[in-house]
Amino acid sequence: MTLGNFAFRVAKGLFTMEGDIKMTGAKGIWVFIESERDEIRKVSLETLCEARKLANGLNEELCALLLGDKVESLAELPPHYGADRVFLMQHESLSYHNVDAHLNVVANLVKENSPRILLFGSTPLAKELAPRLAAQLRVGLVTDAADVKIDASGKLVVRKPVYGGKAHATFACAPATPQMASVAPGFMDVKPPDASRKGEVVKLALVAGGKTNVEFIEFIKGDPRTVAITEAEMIVAVGRGLEKKENLSLIEELADKLGASIGGSRVAVDNGWVPAERQVGMTGKTVAPRLYIACGISGQYPHTVGMERSGTVMVINTDRNAPMFKLADIGVLGDVSQVVPAISKRLSEVIAPPKEKAQ
Amino acid sequence: MNIVVCVKEVPNPTFPVEVDIQKNAVKSEEWNYVINPYDEVALEEAVRIKEKFGGQVTVITLGAERAGAILRKCLCIGADRAILIPSDSAFAWDGFAIANVLSKAISRLPHDIVLCGYQSIDRGGAEVGSIIAELLGLPVVTAVVKLDIAPDGKSATVCRRLERGARAVKRSPLPALFTADLMLNEPRYPTLPCIKWALKQEIEKLDVKSLGVEAGPLTEFVTISRPPPKKVFIPTGALSPAERIKLLTGGGAAKKSSSNIVEGAPHEVAKKVVDFLAEKRFLL
Numbered sequence: 001m002t003l004g005n006f007a008f009r010v011a012k013g014l015f016t017m018e019g020d021i022k023m024t025g026a027k028g029i030w031v032f033i034e035s036e037r038d039e040i041r042k043v044s045l046e047t048l049c050e051a052r053k054l055a056n057g058l059n060e061e062l063c064a065l066l067l068g069d070k071v072e073s074l075a076e077l078p079p080h081y082g083a084d085r086v087f088l089m090q091h092e093s094l095s096y097h098n099v100d101a102h103l104n105v106v107a108n109l110v111k112e113n114s115p116r117i118l119l120f121g122s123t124p125l126a127k128e129l130a131p132r133l134a135a136q137l138r139v140g141l142v143t144d145a146a147d148v149k150i151d152a153s154g155k156l157v158v159r160k161p162v163y164g165g166k167a168h169a170t171f172a173c174a175p176a177t178p179q180m181a182s183v184a185p186g187f188m189d190v191k192p193p194d195a196s197r198k199g200e201v202v203k204l205a206l207v208a209g210g211k212t213n214v215e216f217i218e219f220i221k222g223d224p225r226t227v228a229i230t231e232a233e234m235i236v237a238v239g240r241g242l243e244k245k246e247n248l249s250l251i252e253e254l255a256d257k258l259g260a261s262i263g264g265s266r267v268a269v270d271n272g273w274v275p276a277e278r279q280v281g282m283t284g285k286t287v288a289p290r291l292y293i294a295c296g297i298s299g300q301y302p303h304t305v306g307m308e309r310s311g312t313v314m315v316i317n318t319d320r321n322a323p324m325f326k327l328a329d330i331g332v333l334g335d336v337s338q339v340v341p342a343i344s345k346r347l348s349e350v351i352a353p354p355k356e357k358a359q
Numbered sequence: 360m361n362i363v364v365c366v367k368e369v370p371n372p373t374f375p376v377e378v379d380i381q382k383n384a385v386k387s388e389e390w391n392y393v394i395n396p397y398d399e400v401a402l403e404e405a406v407r408i409k410e411k412f413g414g415q416v417t418v419i420t421l422g423a424e425r426a427g428a429i430l431r432k433c434l435c436i437g438a439d440r441a442i443l444i445p446s447d448s449a450f451a452w453d454g455f456a457i458a459n460v461l462s463k464a465i466s467r468l469p470h471d472i473v474l475c476g477y478q479s480i481d482r483g484g485a486e487v488g489s490i491i492a493e494l495l496g497l498p499v500v501t502a503v504v505k506l507d508i509a510p511d512g513k514s515a516t517v518c519r520r521l522e523r524g525a526r527a528v529k530r531s532p533l534p535a536l537f538t539a540d541l542m543l544n545e546p547r548y549p550t551l552p553c554i555k556w557a558l559k560q561e562i563e564k565l566d567v568k569s570l571g572v573e574a575g576p577l578t579e580f581v582t583i584s585r586p587p588p589k590k591v592f593i594p595t596g597a598l599s600p601a602e603r604i605k606l607l608t609g610g611g612a613a614k615k616s617s618s619n620i621v622e623g624a625p626h627e628v629a630k631k632v633v634d635f636l637a638e639k640r641f642l643l
C-alpha cells in the first residue's frame with residue numbers, strides 16, 4: 001500500500017513547545033492513546049501506567065500519542081499517568097472509524113522518530129491498526145497482552161491468554177523496532193493520577209491526508225435491551241433473591257434508566273425470569289461490563305467466574321454473609337424489591353427529565 | 360465473484376488444555392481438531408456469495424498434513440477447491456509469518472474477496488487477516504457481522520462489530536479482505552450429495568518453498584504456562600475478627616474488600632448508591 005504524501009510541522013499553539021522531536025536511534029516508549037466521550041479510555045490508561053514501569057526500567061522517555069478529531073482538551077492528562085511527552089495531532093480526518101488515516105499518520109511518526117516500543121490498548125481501532133502497522137513496518141507484534149516486560153537483551157516479552165484463557169503463552173518480539181504489543185483490557189492497574197505532573201505537549205499538524213480505502217458510513221448505537229450480554233457495557237443481573245417474576249419489571253425499569261442490559265444467575269434462568277443466553281457463569285456467558293449490579297445473587301463460584309472481571313460491582317442482598325459481597329465495590333444490605341425501585345426513583349430525580357442518551 | 364477463504368484447524372474447544380511444564384508445551388495427544396469456528400462462518404459467507412453471484416470458492420490452509428481433514432470438510436460445505444500448504448512448524452510461527460505465506464499463495468489465485476475468520480480460538484491473535492490485507496494492498500474491515508455485495512459486484516457494504524452492541528457501517532471497493540465475526544451467519548450442515556462429491560476431490564498441495572517467501576516470523580514463542588492464579592481476597596483490618604473468619608471460610612476467590620456496605624431506609628440507601636454511580640461516571 002502506498003503511503004500518502006505527508007509533512008509534519010510543529011505548530012505554535014497553547015501548550016506547544018517548539019523543539020526537535022527527532023530522537024537518535026530507537027529510543028523511547030510510545031503509547032497510542034484513545035479517547036471516548038471526552039475521556040481517555042481506561043485501557044489506554046492501563047497501558048500507559050504499565051509503560052511507565054518499562055520506561056523507568058530502560059531509563060527512557062515515555063510518549064503518549066494522542067490523535068483524533070477532538071482530542072486537544074485531553075492533552076494534559078497523559079502526563080498525570082506518567083507520560084513525559086504528548087504528541088498531539090487533531091484533525092477532522094482522524095475520526096475514530098478512519099483506520100486508514102490513523103495508519104498513515106502513525107507509520108510516518110514512527111519512521112521519523114524511531115521509538116523502541118509502541119503499545120496499544122486492545123480496542124476496535126487498535127485491532128485493525130496495530131497488525132497493519134506492524135506488517136507495514138515489518139516488526140513483531142503480540143496482541144491482547146496480559147503482561148509486558150523487557151528482557152535482559154532488550155526484547156519486548158509479552159504474555160497473553162491462549163486457548164480461550166485456559167493457558168498463557170509468552171512471546172518475544174524480534175529486535176526490529178518498534179517492538180509492538182496491544183494490551184488487553186482489565187489486566188493492568190491504573191495508578192491514581194498525579195495532577196502536578198507536567199509533560200511536554202508537542203502539537204503536530206497534519207498537512208496532507210493519505211488515501212482512504214474504506215469509507216465510513218454510519219455508527220449504529222447498541223440497544224442494551226437486545227445486545228448480547230457479552231457485549232453489554234452495564235449489566236443488572238438477578239438471582240433467586242428476585243423472588244418472583246412480577247418483580248422483573250422493577251429490574252427492567254432500573255436497567256432502562258441506566259442503559260444497562262439484564263442478565264441472571266442459573267437460578268434466574270431456571271425460573272424462567274431471564275432467557276438462557278443471558279445466564280452469567282460457568283455454564284453461561286463470561287462477561288466483563290463496566291458495571292455489574294448483582295440483585296439477590298449469592299455469589300457461588302460457578303456464577304462469579306463469569307463476572308469477576310467486571311469493572312465496578314454493586315451487590316444488593318439481604319444476607320450480610322453472601323459471598324457476593326466480597327466482590328463488591330459497593331454493597332447494599334437490603335431487599336431487592338425495595339432497594340431497586342428506590343434507586344430507580346432517585347435516578348429519575350437526578351437525571352430528570354430522562355436525558356436522551358448521547359452516543 | 361472469486362473468493363479465497365483462509366481457514367485453519369484448531370483443537371476441539373471441548374478438550375481440556377493442560378500445560379506440560381517440562382516440555383514447555385500443551386498436552387495435545389488426545390486432542391482432535393475442528394475448523395476454527397470463525398473460519399467456518401467465513402466459509403459459509405463465501406458459499407452464500409457464490410450461490411448469489413457465481414464464481415469459485417477456494418479454501419487455503421497452512422498447517423500439518425492432518426489439516427487436510429478440515430479442508431475436506433470445507434469442500435463438503437461448498438468450497439470448490441482446497442489448497443494445503445504443508446508445514447509442521449506452523450504453530451511456532453507468528454501472525455506475520457503465516458500471513459506472509461498465505462498472502463503469497465493468495466496473490467496467485469483470482470480473488471475478488473478474501474475472507475478470514477476474525478480470530479482463531481487457540482492463539483487468538485486477531486491479526487492474520489489484517490496483515491494479509493496489508494501485504495496484498497487490499498482494503499480491510501475486520502469483525503464483520505453483515506456483508507452486502509453491491510449488485511454490480513464492485514463494492515461491499517459491511518457492518519463491523521464494535522463494543523457494547525454498537526456497529527460501524529462501512530463501504531469498501533472490491534477486491535477487499537473481510538474477517539468474519541461469529542454473528543455473521545449460521546454455518547450449514549453438509550448435505551449428502553456434497554459429502555459424496557467432496558470425498559472424490561483432490562486436496563491440492565502447495566510447497567512453501569515454491570512461494571518465494573523471504574521473511575520469517577517477527578516474534579518467537581518463549582513459554583506456555585497455566586493461567587496465573589486469581590488474586591485471593593485478603594481481609595483488611597477494617598473488618599471485625601468474626602467477619603474476617605466468615606469471609607475467609609465463605610469460599611471462592613475474590614479481590615475486593617466489602618467494607619463499603621450501605622444499609623438503612625431504601626430512599627437513603629438509594630441516594631448513596633446514585634451518588635456512587637454518578638461519581639464513577641455511570642450516569643452520563
Ligand SMILES: Cc1cc2nc3c(=O)[nH]c(=O)nc-3n(C[C@H](O)[C@H](O)[C@H](O)COP(=O)(O)OP(=O)(O)OC[C@H]3O[C@@H](n4cnc5c(N)ncnc54)[C@H](O)[C@@H]3O)c2cc1C
Nearest residue numbers: 239240241265266281282283284296297298302318319336
Ligand atoms: C456444574 C455447575 C454449573 C453451574 N453454572 C452456573 C452458571 O453458569 N451460572 C450461575 O449463576 N450458576 C451456576 N451454577 C449454580 C450455582 O452453583 C448457584 O447455585 C447459583 O449461581 C445460585 O444462584 P443465585 O445466586 O441466584 O441463588 P442462591 O444461591 O439461592 O442465592 C440467592 C441470594 O439472594 C439473596 N436474597 C434472597 N431474597 C432476597 C431479597 N428479597 N433481596 C435481596 N437478596 C435476597 C439471598 O441472601 C441469597 O444470597 C452452576 C452449578 C453447577 C453445579
